[in-house]
Amino acid sequence: MLFPTTIAGSLPKPEWLAEPNRLWAPWKPAGDELVSAKRDATLLALKLQETAGIDIVTEGEQARQHFVHGFLENVAGIDFAHKVEMGIRADRYKAMVPQVVAPLTLKDRVHAFEARAARAHTTHQLKFTLPGPMTIVDTVADSHYGDRVKMAFAFAELLNQEARALEADGVDVIQFDEPAFNVYMGEVKTWGIEALQRAAEGLSCTTAVHICYGYGIKANTDWKATLGGEWRQYEDIFPAIAQSTIQQVAIECRNSRVPLDLLALLPGKTVQAGVIDVASDIVETPEDVADTIAAVMKFVPRDRIIATTNCGMAPMRRDIAEAKLKALGAGAKLARDRFDDPEAPW
Ligand code: ZN
Numbered sequence: 001m002l003f004p005t006t007i008a009g010s011l012p013k014p015e016w017l018a019e020p021n022r023l024w025a026p027w028k029p030a031g032d033e034l035v036s037a038k039r040d041a042t043l044l045a046l047k048l049q050e051t052a053g054i055d056i057v058t059e060g061e062q063a064r065q066h067f068v069h070g071f072l073e074n075v076a077g078i079d080f081a082h083k084v085e086m087g088i089r090a091d092r093y094k095a096m097v098p099q100v101v102a103p104l105t106l107k108d109r110v111h112a113f114e115a116r117a118a119r120a121h122t123t124h125q126l127k128f129t130l131p132g133p134m135t136i137v138d139t140v141a142d143s144h145y146g147d148r149v150k151m152a153f154a155f156a157e158l159l160n161q162e163a164r165a166l167e168a169d170g171v172d173v174i175q176f177d178e179p180a181f182n183v184y185m186g187e188v189k190t191w192g193i194e195a196l197q198r199a200a201e202g203l204s205c206t207t208a209v210h211i212c213y214g215y216g217i218k219a220n221t222d223w224k225a226t227l228g229g230e231w232r233q234y235e236d237i238f239p240a241i242a243q244s245t246i247q248q249v250a251i252e253c254r255n256s257r258v259p260l261d262l263l264a265l266l267p268g269k270t271v272q273a274g275v276i277d278v279a280s281d282i283v284e285t286p287e288d289v290a291d292t293i294a295a296v297m298k299f300v301p302r303d304r305i306i307a308t309t310n311c312g313m314a315p316m317r318r319d320i321a322e323a324k325l326k327a328l329g330a331g332a333k334l335a336r337d338r339f340d341d342p343e344a345p346w
Contacts, residue, residue, distance in 0.1 A: 009129035010312035011060035053329025063114035132178035156198035208248035238265035252310035274310030289331020
C-alpha cells in the first residue's frame with residue numbers, strides 16, 4: 001500500500017493524566033493510580049490513531065513526561081537531585097539538567113510496561129521512539145566522562161539494550177529522535193551517526209531517525225525565525241545519513257522551509273514525510289496532506305514515502321491533535337486514490 005501513515009511519536013495526554021497543553025506537564029495521579037492511568041491513556045492513544053486511519057501506531061508517549069527524561073529516569077549514574085544550568089541545542093534554551101556522575105548502566109527495562117500494553121491491544125504495526133545519543137548528551141551535564149563522544153557511546157550502548165528488548169516485546173519500528181542533528185552538523189558526521197548506528201546495532205526490526213526543528217513552542221519558533229528563507233542544514237548531513245544503516249528518515253515537510261529537493265540526497269531511504277504542522281493550530285485538509293505528499297513525490301519514489309506529523313503533538317490541544325490525526329489518515333487515503341496508478345505521469 002502506498003503512503004502508509006504514522007505519527008512522530010507523542011500525542012497530548014488526557015487531562016486526568018497530566019496538565020494539558022504544556023511540555024514537562026506534571027502527572028496528576030500518583031502511585032498505583034498513575035500506573036493504571038498511564039496504561040489507560042496508552043490504550044486511548046492507540047484507539048484514536050486507529051480510528052483516524054493511522055497505520056503504524058505508537059503508544060503516544062503517554063507513560064513518559066518528556067522524550068529524553070523518560071529514558072534518563074531509568075539510567076543509573078545520573079544525579080537528578082543536583083541539576084545544573086546548561087545551554088542546550090547550541091544555547092537555544094537554558095535548562096536545568098541532571099548530571100552524569102558515574103558510569104552509566106540501565107537500572108531495569110525502561111519502556112517495557114507501555115510497549116507491552118500497546119502490543120497487547122493493537123494488531124497494527126507498532127513504532128516506538130527513543131531519544132538518540134547526540135540529543136541525550138545535549139540534554140545532560142557531564143561530570144564523569146570528561147568527553148562528550150565517550151558519553152554518547154555509553155548512552156548508545158544503553159539505548160541498544162532497550163531497543164533490542166523492545167524488539168523482543170514485539171515492536172516493529174524503532175525510531176531514534178535526534179533534533180540535535182540539525183544543530184551540530186559537523187559532529188553529526190564525525191560521531192553522531194556512528195553513535196546512532198551503535199544504538200541500532202543488531203536490530204532486525206525497521207529502524208528510523210527523526211530529525212526536526214522541534215515542537216511548536218516559542219523557543220523553537222523564535223529560533224526558526226532566525227534561520228532564513230531556506231533551511232539547508234540537511235544538505236550537510238543527508239549524504240552521511242544516506243550512507244548509514246538506518247532505514248527511514250523522518251523530517252518535517254508541511255509549512256517547513258526545508259527545500260524538499262534535499263530529500264533527493266537520501267537515495268535508498270524510506271522518508272517519513274511530515275505532512276502535518278504541529279506548530280500551528282490550523283487543521284490541515286485532506287487535500288493539503290495529499291498536496292504535500294505530491295510535493296515529496298517529486299524527490300522520493302512513491303513506494304518509499306510514509307506520511308507522518310512534522311514532530312510530536314505532546315504540547316497541543318487534544319481536539320486539535322485529534323482533528324489533525326484524522327486529516328492525516330484521510331489525506332493519505334486521498335493521495336492513494338490520486339496516485340496509485342504507476343503509469344500516471346506524476
Ligand atoms: Zn521532532
